Amino acid sequence: MKKGILIGFTKWQTESAYKIYANYFEKQNIQLDLLKIDEYVLCIENDKPNINVKDYDFCVMLVKDQYISTLFEKQKKPCFNGYYEMTSSDDKFLTYVKLAENGIPLPKTLSGNTDFDGLKLPDYKRSENFRNNVEKILNYPFVAKPTYGYGGKGVEIVNNRKEFDELLDNIGQAAYLYQEFIPDNPGSDIRVMVVGGKVIFSIMRNNPNSFISNVSSGGNAVQYQASKEQKQLAEKVAKILGLTHCAVDFFNTVDGRPLICEVNANAGGIEINEKLTGINQAEKFVEYIIKKVYKD
Ligand SMILES: Nc1ncnc2c1ncn2[C@@H]1O[C@H](COP(=O)(O)OP(=O)(O)O)[C@@H](O)[C@H]1O
Numbered sequence: 001m002k003k004g005i006l007i008g009f010t011k012w013q014t015e016s017a018y019k020i021y022a023n024y025f026e027k028q029n030i031q032l033d034l035l036k037i038d039e040y041v042l043c044i045e046n047d048k049p050n051i052n053v054k055d056y057d058f059c060v061m062l063v064k065d066q067y068i069s070t071l072f073e074k075q076k077k078p079c080f081n082g083y084y085e086m087t088s089s090d091d092k093f094l095t096y097v098k099l100a101e102n103g104i105p106l107p108k109t110l111s112g113n114t115d116f117d118g119l120k121l122p123d124y125k126r127s128e129n130f131r132n133n134v135e136k137i138l139n140y141p142f143v144a145k146p147t148y149g150y151g152g153k154g155v156e157i158v159n160n161r162k163e164f165d166e167l168l169d170n171i172g173q174a175a176y177l178y179q180e181f182i183p184d185n186p187g188s189d190i191r192v193m194v195v196g197g198k199v200i201f202s203i204m205r206n207n208p209n210s211f212i213s214n215v216s217s218g219g220n221a222v223q224y225q226a227s228k229e230q231k232q233l234a235e236k237v238a239k240i241l242g243l244t245h246c247a248v249d250f251f252n253t254v255d256g257r258p259l260i261c262e263v264n265a266n267a268g269g270i271e272i273n274e275k276l277t278g279i280n281q282a283e284k285f286v287e288y289i290i291k292k293v294y295k296d
């Protein structure tokens with residue numbers, strides 16, 4: 001019996017996504033099991049984990065879990081996306097480091113990360129020099145965002161030193177990055193979906209009430225054809241990051257020049273996107289996975 005497993009997290013519409021994926025796999029006589037990371041307890045006992053990796057041919061990672069990914073990848077069972085690749089795209093600054101090496105156009109961005117993140121030092125405070133440097137390089141207003149953020153949560157415009165001081169006092173040691181504010185069409189961005197190295201569709205998101213375009217923050221997704229240049233760049237970005245299913249998000253620049261905002265591995269919104277584009281990203285991803293696992 002051909003069999004795979006999908007790893008999800010209840011909060012992120014795992015049930016509905018799982019049903020869609022399972023249905024496409026079933027049509028090809030492949031069983032897809034579901035493992036919810038927030039319910040499952042991974043146990044190692046007598047040198048054996050309580051997940052039978054050998055039973056599965058592949059793993060669809062809607063969320064990443066380093067332990068499960070490692071168990072699969074060590075046994076040469078592919079994870080879609082792979083753990084390393086998902087980790088690089090989860091970290092917005094690490095994504096930029098990788099893309100900058102390859103000449104991909106990005107906004108000017110500063111890392112506010114420190115190695116002390118996990119330590120929770122009681123007297124930790126970002127220094128006056130750090131604050132002066134950020135101000136000097138970016139000028140106000142600039143954008144502050146959580147390095148591992150999603151859904152537009154915590155993305156803020158910082159207008160002056162008072163606001164910057166307040167932000168730093170509030171975030172403590174949380175990993176943040178600071179970025180030049182892109183003033184073109186605020187609240188609007190272009191999402192190009194890439195599956196198996198190829199663009200499958202693009203959409204635009206517009207938020208009339210905020211500079212944050214995410215649908216979960218009030219943005220509306222609409223039909224949109226990205227430019228040829230954006231599509232080519234999106235495929236290049238997916239390749240650089242090694243992602244087999246990702247959304248490459250561009251700022252909606254007034255002159256149409258491609259400028260990357262961020263990249264999301266295994267981006268959701270399957271049903272909304274299908275309504276807008278007529279293309280089901282899960283179906284395309286399933287086709288790709290089957291080809292990779294059973295035909296290549
Ligand atoms: N530098 C920026 N200038 C202007 N708008 C921005 C900037 N960075 C982010 N935004 C807006 O905020 C939204 C969320 O930021 P993003 O980096 O995509 O984080 P998230 O992972 O939370 O979606 C973007 O889609 C865009 O609309």
Ligand SMILES: [Mg+2]
Pocket residue numbers: 151152214249262
């Ligand atoms: Mg985003």
